Amino acid sequence: MSDQEKSAILSGIEMGIGTWSWGDRMIWNYGNGYDYEDIHQAFNSAVDFGFRFFDTAEIYGQGRSESYLGNFMQGSSDQLVIASKFMPYPWRLSSGSLGKALRASLKRLKLERISLYQMHQSFPPVKIDTWMGQMAAVVHEGLVQAVGVSNYDLQQTLQAHNSLIREGLRLASTQMEYSLLNRRIEKTGLLDLCKEQGITVIAYSPLAMGMLTGKYTPGHPPSGYRSTKYPSGFLKKIMPLIAEMKRIGLEHEGKTPAQVALNWIICKGAIPIPGGKNPRQIEESAGALGWYLTGDEIKTLDDLSDRILEN
Ligand SMILES: NC(=O)c1ccc[n+]([C@@H]2O[C@H](COP(=O)([O-])OP(=O)(O)OC[C@H]3O[C@@H](n4cnc5c(N)ncnc54)[C@H](OP(=O)(O)O)[C@@H]3O)[C@@H](O)[C@H]2O)c1
Numbered sequence: 262m263s264d265q266e267k268s269a270i271l272s273g274i275e276m277g278i279g280t281w282s283w284g285d286r287m288i289w290n291y292g293n294g295y296d297y298e299d300i301h302q303a304f305n306s307a308v309d310f311g312f313r314f315f316d317t318a319e320i321y322g323q324g325r326s327e328s329y330l331g332n333f334m335q336g337s338s339d340q341l342v343i344a345s346k347f348m349p350y351p352w353r354l355s356s357g358s359l360g361k362a363l364r365a366s367l368k369r370l371k372l373e374r375i376s377l378y379q380m381h382q383s384f385p386p387v388k389i390d391t392w393m394g395q396m397a398a399v400v401h402e403g404l405v406q407a408v409g410v411s412n413y414d415l416q417q418t419l420q421a422h423n424s425l426i427r428e429g430l431r432l433a434s435t436q437m438e439y440s441l442l443n444r445r446i447e448k449t450g451l452l453d454l455c456k457e458q459g460i461t462v463i464a465y466s467p468l469a470m471g472m473l474t475g476k477y478t479p480g481h482p483p484s485g486y487r488s489t490k491y492p493s494g495f496l497k498k499i500m501p502l503i504a505e506m507k508r509i510g511l512e513h514e515g516k517t518p519a520q521v522a523l524n525w526i527i528c529k530g531a532i533p534i535p536g537g538k539n540p541r542q543i544e545e546s547a548g549a550l551g552w553y554l555t556g557d558e559i560k561t562l563d564d565l566s567d568r569i570l571e572n
Contacts, residue, residue: 270376270407270433271461275527275550277314277342278307278543279465279534280482284325287484291322292479295538297329304333306540308341312548316436316463316534318346318367318381327369334372343370344377344463346411346436349384349392359395375528379409379436383417390424397428407433409463413452422458432460439464439531441473441502441566447529448555456530464526472496473522475503498572502565509558516548519560523549528559 265501278444282289307315329347334341345366363378378399379391396408410421413435435455437446439462445453446462449505455462467476470483472491477483478500479493503518503548510516516524519535523546528532537543554562 263266263348269342271314271463271532272503274314275460276312276523277344277463277532277534278303278312278546280315280317280326280330281321281430283317283329284322285348286322289536290485294340300329301333301541302342302540303537303543304330304337305546306543307537308337312543312547313340313532314344314532316465317370318348318379319362319369320346320348320381323524324365324369327366332370342376342381343372343374343521344409345370345434346379346381348381349387351384351386354387356395359392360399360402360404363399364476366547374404377407377409377433378405378498379411379434380413380421382412383410383414389413389417389420389459393421393424393428397425397534398438400430404518409434409436411436411465413462415449415454418454421560432458434461434463436463436465436534437528438466439529440467440469441506441525441562442569444471444566444570452529452531460494461542462531464531464533467526467535468519468522472499472535472537473503475507475518498569501561502569505565507552509562513552514556516552517545519545519546520549520565521554524552525559525562525568528554552556 279572280347285291315330317330324481347362367375399405408425408430410418411419418435425432441444452462469486470475477496479497482488482496491532506518506521510521523533523535
């Protein structure tokens with residue numbers, strides 16, 4: 262996707278930083294192995310490396326991710342692009358529920374308005390048109406600059422897009438899981454649709470929650486939730502891919518598998534938002550910028566990833 266096609270709010274941005282782990286104890290075990298000081302340094306390091314785009318959500322760490330990001334931004338004069346998300350819980354039925362949740366997010370973030378506000382999921386019972394109507398209202402109030410969706414399939418994305426067009430707006434982005442270990446958006450046609458319609462694709466879990474860094478192996482699996490999602494048998498299957506990513510990285514002045522994984526997403530026309538728990542991880546992600554994989558390398562990685570995903 263060319264820069265002109267990217268939504269204005271995200272134009273010029275090749276990568277952002279995901280902040281799910283900032284304060285999340287349930288999945289990421291915040292407080293164990295990394296703490297407030299680490300993520301504060303991660304934020305400062307991200308700004309120093311020129312990252313301007315940060316993704317959070319009201320549910321991350323039950324609001325802690327937004328609050329911490331709000332704290333960190335106080336010392337930063339840079340113009341940042343902040344995205345958060347609204348969770349359409351089935352009990353959020355009143356017409357003002359989105360605006361109320363947004364105001365709470367803005368308070369935690371210490372912002373007067375947010376760059377990008379995204380529907381986190383497409384849960385029933387409230388219809389997509391109704392949510393987009395509420396999104397349009399907060400845009401017209403000046404609280405939100407651009408509207409996005411997340412975890413919407415192709416039909417739902419089109420519906421949200423058309424609904425916003427009727428409100429005189431456009432769908433700026435869709436945030437989907439996308440990595441060498443999850444290429445569903447390529448197979449369903451969603452990636453192509455977004456390119457056609459000028460909807461920016463934001464790729465979440467671009468490192469497959471760390472599995473594409475090469476740090477985890479069958480003999481050294483992750484713990485907790487990630488051990489269930491990526492069991493040892495799966496890690497065994499991805500080892501040939503990791504080996505090829507290491508080989509390709511060497512052809513680009515010693516880039517790491519994580520940097521190859523993020524660059525692959527950029528080459529596909531999406532914006533990866535790797536999570537970062539400390540400045541070292543941010544620095545590694547920053548090393549995915551400023552160079553590009555060749556067409557042949559992308560094809561080799563695609564073939565290896567297909568082999569894993571088809572078996
Ligand atoms: N919209 C949605 O439904 C949705 C869902 C999931 C995520 N997201 C967004 O996407 C962001 C990223 O996804 P994610 O956090 O699931 O996974 P990810 O970015 O694929 O992986 C992040 C994890 O990989 C490990 N890691 C190792 N080296 C790293 C490096 N150089 N840079 C970054 N991480 C490295 C770290 O964990 P260890 O050090 O513990 O290995 C880190 O927490 C989230 O923070 C969130 O903003 C959105």
